[in-house]
Amino acid sequence: MIEKLEALLNRREFLRGTSLASLALVMGSGKVIAQVDNPAAALDVENPVNIGIIGCGVQGREIIDQLVRLKNARVVAICDHYSAWLKRAARTVPAAASYAKYQDLLKDPSVEAVIIATPTHLHKDIALAAIQADKHVYLEAPIANTLRDSRAICSAAKQNPKVYFQSGLQLRSEPQRWFLVDFIRSGALGNTIGARSQWHKKTSMRRVSPSGSREMELNWAIQKDHSAGLISELGIHQIDNAMWFMNKRPTAVTGFGGVFQWQDGRDVEDTFKAVFEFADGRTYDFSGTIANSFDASYDMYYGTDCAIMFRDDKSWMFKETDAPLLGWEVYARKDVFYKETGIYLAANATKLTTQDKGATSSSNEQQPIYYALEAFVTNSYLRKAAIADFLETFGEADPEALTEYLAEINKNQIPAAGPEEGHEATALVLYANMAIQQKKRINIDPESFNI
Amino acid sequence: MNQHFSTLNRLAVWILAIASTISLRAEDQPLPVKYKGVFGSSLSIDGTSTVHDWSVSTKLMSGTIEFDTNFPLDPAAEKIEEIKVQPKVEVSIPVRSIKSGQTRMDEVMHATMKRDEHPDATYKLVSLKASETPRKSGDPLQFDSTGILTVAGATKLVKFPVSFKNEADGKLKISGRTTVKMSDFGMKPPAPKVALGFIKTGDEVDIKFEWIAKKQEP
Numbered sequence: 001m002i003e004k005l006e007a008l009l010n011r012r013e014f015l016r017g018t019s020l021a022s023l024a025l026v027m028g029s030g031k032v033i034a035q036v037d038n039p040a041a042a043l044d045v046e047n048p049v050n051i052g053i054i055g056c057g058v059q060g061r062e063i064i065d066q067l068v069r070l071k072n073a074r075v076v077a078i079c080d081h082y083s084a085w086l087k088r089a090a091r092t093v094p095a096a097a098s099y100a101k102y103q104d105l106l107k108d109p110s111v112e113a114v115i116i117a118t119p120t121h122l123h124k125d126i127a128l129a130a131i132q133a134d135k136h137v138y139l140e141a142p143i144a145n146t147l148r149d150s151r152a153i154c155s156a157a158k159q160n161p162k163v164y165f166q167s168g169l170q171l172r173s174e175p176q177r178w179f180l181v182d183f184i185r186s187g188a189l190g191n192t193i194g195a196r197s198q199w200h201k202k203t204s205m206r207r208v209s210p211s212g213s214r215e216m217e218l219n220w221a222i223q224k225d226h227s228a229g230l231i232s233e234l235g236i237h238q239i240d241n242a243m244w245f246m247n248k249r250p251t252a253v254t255g256f257g258g259v260f261q262w263q264d265g266r267d268v269e270d271t272f273k274a275v276f277e278f279a280d281g282r283t284y285d286f287s288g289t290i291a292n293s294f295d296a297s298y299d300m301y302y303g304t305d306c307a308i309m310f311r312d313d314k315s316w317m318f319k320e321t322d323a324p325l326l327g328w329e330v331y332a333r334k335d336v337f338y339k340e341t342g343i344y345l346a347a348n349a350t351k352l353t354t355q356d357k358g359a360t361s362s363s364n365e366q367q368p369i370y371y372a373l374e375a376f377v378t379n380s381y382l383r384k385a386a387i388a389d390f391l392e393t394f395g396e397a398d399p400e401a402l403t404e405y406l407a408e409i410n411k412n413q414i415p416a417a418g419p420e421e422g423h424e425a426t427a428l429v430l431y432a433n434m435a436i437q438q439k440k441r442i443n444i445d446p447e448s449f450n451i
Numbered sequence: 452m453n454q455h456f457s458t459l460n461r462l463a464v465w466i467l468a469i470a471s472t473i474s475l476r477a478e479d480q481p482l483p484v485k486y487k488g489v490f491g492s493s494l495s496i497d498g499t500s501t502v503h504d505w506s507v508s509t510k511l512m513s514g515t516i517e518f519d520t521n522f523p524l525d526p527a528a529e530k531i532e533e534i535k536v537q538p539k540v541e542v543s544i545p546v547r548s549i550k551s552g553q554t555r556m557d558e559v560m561h562a563t564m565k566r567d568e569h570p571d572a573t574y575k576l577v578s579l580k581a582s583e584t585p586r587k588s589g590d591p592l593q594f595d596s597t598g599i600l601t602v603a604g605a606t607k608l609v610k611f612p613v614s615f616k617n618e619a620d621g622k623l624k625i626s627g628r629t630t631v632k633m634s635d636f637g638m639k640p641p642a643p644k645v646a647l648g649f650i651k652t653g654d655e656v657d658i659k660f661e662w663i664a665k666k667q668e669p
Contacts, residue, residue: 043643045561378554389545393513394490401490405510412550412557 047381049136052077052111054102054126055118056089059140063115064092066370073377079105082214102126106133113164113380115373116140119220120228124149131156131163136380138373140168141236141417142426145228147448150426154419155451161403164383166376167422170368171241173375173415176313180345184245189303190323195246197238198287199297204262205230205290224267229433231272232426235286238299239276239432240417240425241310242284245301250276250284250428252443255435261291274432286432309342313364316342375416382412424449481520483539486623486664488514494544494660499653507560509549512662514542514574516623523581526617529588531581540576540598542662555645563633563641565603572602582612591616596627605636621666628659 049072053060056078067073079099080086086098099105105114106129113136116126123144130137137157143150157165171177207218220226221233231239243249257272271289278284299310305323309316318340319329333344364371386409390402417425427448435442495508518524519536546566551557564572575598582593592615600609611629618624632654633640640652 043559043562043641045558045566047558385547389511389548393488393511393543393545393548398490405490408510409550412552412554414554 047072047378047385048074049377049380049384050074050076050110050112051377052079052099052105052108052114052135053089053096054079054105054114054116054130055140056080056082056085057117057119060115060117061085061089061092062369063117063373064089066367066373067115067377068092069370070374070377072381073373076110077105077108082217103129106130106135111135112384113137113376115376119217119226120233121145121220121226124153127153128156131160131165134160134162136164136166136376136383138166138168138376139422141240141422142228142232142429143167143422144426145226145232145430147427147430150423150430151451154423157419158451161406162383162387164376164380165419165422166372166379167417167419167425168372169237169240169417169421169425170372171237172244172417172421173371174313174364174368175371176315176346176364177241178415180308180315181245183345184301184308185247188306188317189301189308190305190320192246192282192301192303194282195242195284195299195301196287197235197242197284197297197299198295199234199238200287200289200292200294201296202261202293203290204264206262206264206266219266222266222268224437227268228430229268229272229436230270230290231274231286231288231432231436232429235274235288235432236425236429238297239284239286239428240421242299242301243424243428244421246284248278249424249446249449250444251279251446252277252441253428253432253435254441255432255437256439257436269436272436274435276428276432308345313368315345317345318342372416375414379413379416382409420451423451482669484518484520484522484524485667485669486516486518487667488512488542489622489663489665491622491663492661494549494658494662496549496656496658498656501649501651505551505556505652507549507551507556509544511548512542512544512660514540514662514664516540516664523592524615524617524623526590526592526615527588528592529586531586531592531594534579534581537578538576540574542574544572546570546572555643559641559643563603563638565638569602569604572600574601575599577608579613591626600631600636602636603638605638607631607635618663623664623666625662625664626660628657630655630657632656 051067051073053064053075056064057080060080064075064078067075075093075096077097077099078086078089078093079102080089081100083100086100090096090098097108099108105111114130115138116123116130117140118126120140120142121144123139127137127139131153139153143153157163205222207215209215209218216223221230227233254275254277255272257269259266259269260271262270271291273285273287275283275285296311301308304320306317306319309318316335329343335342335344383406386406387402390405394401431442431444431448490510492512493508493510494512495506497504497506499505517539519538521535522538523532523534546561546564547570549560551560577597577599579594579596582595584593586593594613594615595610596613597608597610600607609629609631611627613625613627616624616626633652633656634654640654642649642651
C-alpha cells in the first residue's frame with residue numbers, strides 16, 4: 001500500500017516537471033487498460049462509423065487492411081468498376097456490400113463515411129458527389145490533378161458543415177511528427193538555413209495487364225494527360241511536411257527532370273528535382289527518382305545549432321559543436337552515421353525507455369496510414385454524433401446554430417489534414433510539376449493557396 | 452302547484468348560477484406560460500483526480516418549462532411572491548455531447564456514465580421555493596429548487612439554489628450550481644491505467660449550468 005502511494009507520489013512529481021503539453025499527449029494517447037480495482041470493467045465505449053471504400057486498388061486494399069484493425073471502423077460497402085479487384089477486396093471484408101458504381105454506393109443509406117482511393121484524375125466527380133450526399137470524406141492525396149478541381153472539392157467540403165473532410169496527408173496525424181513540429185518551430189535548429197528531402201526507389205511503376213485498355217487505366221500515374229507528375233504522387237507527403245514544420249509558404253519553384261531510365265514511351269519524368277524558394281532567400285529542395293534506390297526517402301532540416309533528420313517515423317538531431325547544451329541529451333540514445341552522431345528524438349522518451357530501445361525499434365507502433373484512418377474514424381464519429389445530438393435536442397429549426405455548435409465541437413477533433421491543408425499541399429506539388437515539365441522557375445501566386 | 456314551481460325555479464336558478472360560474476372560470480382560466488430550451492445553454496462538470504483537476508462540458512440541454520401565469524417572473528419585484536402553482540420543468544442532456552477535449556477521457560467518462568444503456572441524463576423539478584436571500588428590485592430572481600436527477604440510470608433527489616434572469620428575445624436564463632457524488636448514481640469514479648501509471652478520479656463533482664429557455668407563443 002505504501003509502495004503504491006510512493007509510486008503515485010513519484011509519478012506526480014515527475015509529471016509536475018513535465019510540460020502540460022506532453023502530459024496531454026500522454027493522457028490523450030495512453031492506452032486505457034482497465035479499472036485498477038475492477039479489471040473486468042471495460043472503460044471503453046464503441047463509437048462506430050460505417051465506411052464505404054471507393055477504389056479497391058493497391059491503396060484502397062491497404063486501407064481496408066488497416067480499417068479492419070480499428071475498433072470503431074465498420075466497412076459496410078466497397079466499390080470498384082474493375083470486378084477482379086472488387087472481389088479481391090471482398091475477401092477481407094466479406095460482409096460489405098459490393099458496388100460497381102460509386103453512385104450506387106453513395107445511395108446506400110447505411111454508408112456514413114467514404115474513403116476515396118481512386119486515381120487522382122478521377123477524384124473530383126466522386127468527391128463532389130460524396131460531399132453532396134452528406135457523407136464524411138477521406139480523400140487520398142493529392143486532392144486532384146488541377147488547381148481548379150482541387151479548389152472545387154475543398155471549397156465544397158468547407159461549405160458543408162455536416163461533412164467531415166480529411167485529406168490523405170497521413171503525416172499530419174502521426175504522433176511522432178506532432179511531437180516534433182513544436183520542437184522544430186520553437187527554434188531547436190537555431191537559425192534555420194534550409195531543408196531538403198529525397199524519395200529514391202528503383203522501380204518502373206509500370207503495371208501490366210493482358211487488356212490494352214486496362215493497362216492504360218492502370219498506368220494513369222505515368223501518363224501526362226492524367227498524372228500530376230510523380231512529384232505529386234510520391235512527393236506530396238514530404239513537401240507538405242516540410243512546409244508545415246517550417247511554417248512558411250514558398251514564393252517560387254524551379255524544376256528539373258527527365259525520363260532517364262524507363263524509356264518505355266512514357267512522358268512523365270522518372271527523375272526530377274524541385275527547388276522551392278522562400279521570400280527570405282532560403283530554399284527547400286525535393287529530389288525524386290525511380291531510377292535509383294540509394295538511401296530511400298528522408299528529410300533534412302538544417303540550422304545553425306543542429307540538423308534534424310527524419311527517416312520513416314524516426315528522427316535524429318545532429319548538433320553543431322558550438323550549439324548550447326540542452327541537458328536531456330545526456331540520457332538520449334545516440335546513433336552513428338559514418339562520421340556523424342545523431343541524438344535519437346522520440347515522443348514520450350524517458351531516461352529508461354530511450355536506453356532500452358534497440359536501434360531498429362520504432363517509436364510509433366503503427367504506420368502513418370493507421371493514425372490517419374484512426375483520426376478519420378474518430379472525427380467522423382464526432383461530427384455525426386454532434387449533428388444527431390443537436391437535432392435531437394433542438395430540432396431542425398436553426399441551421400445557423402448547428403453550424404455554430406459544430407464549430408465548437410470541431411475543436412475536439414484529433415489532428416488530421418483538412419481541406420485547407422489538402423489544397424495547399426496539392427497546389428505546391430502542381431506548381432512543382434509545372435516547373436519540372438517546363439524546366440524553369442515559376443512564381444507561385446499566393447492566391448492559389450486559398451480555397 | 453305554486454310551491455312546486457318555486458322549487459323548480461330555485462333549482463333552475465341554482466343550476467344556472469353554478470353553470471355560469473363554471474363557464475366563467477373556464478374563460479378566465481389562464482393558460483400556462485411555456486418555455487422551451489434553445490441553443491446557448493451550457494453545463495460543466497468539474498472534478499478532481501490524483502494527477503490534475505478536470506472539467507467536462509456540453510452545450511446541449513433540451514427541455515421545457517410550464518409556468519402558471521401568476522408565477523413570479525418579474526425582476527422588478529422587491530419581494531418574490533409565494534409560488535401557488537409549481538412550474539413543470541424537465542431537462543434532458545445527451546451524455547454523448549459531454550466533452551473533455553480528449554478522446555480517451557471522453558471514452559472513459561461515457562463508459563462510466565453508462566452512455567449506451569442510458570444515453571440521456573435528465574432532471575425533473577419537484578418544487579421551487581422563493582429564496583430567503585435578501586433582494587432588491589432588478590436582481591435576478593433566486594429560488595431554492597428540489598428535483599430528481601437521473602444519471603446512468605440511477606435517480607437521486609437533489610436540492611440547489613437557482614437564479615432566473617430575463618434575457619432579450621423572450622429568453623430566460625436559469626443558472627445553478629450543485630455538488631454531487633458519482634457513487635450516489637452508482638458510478639464508480641474511474642481509475643484508468645495510462646502510460647505513466649494510474650489516475651484515480653475524485654468522487655465529488657461540481658455541476659454548474661446556465662440553461663437558456665425561450666418563451667413559446669401560444
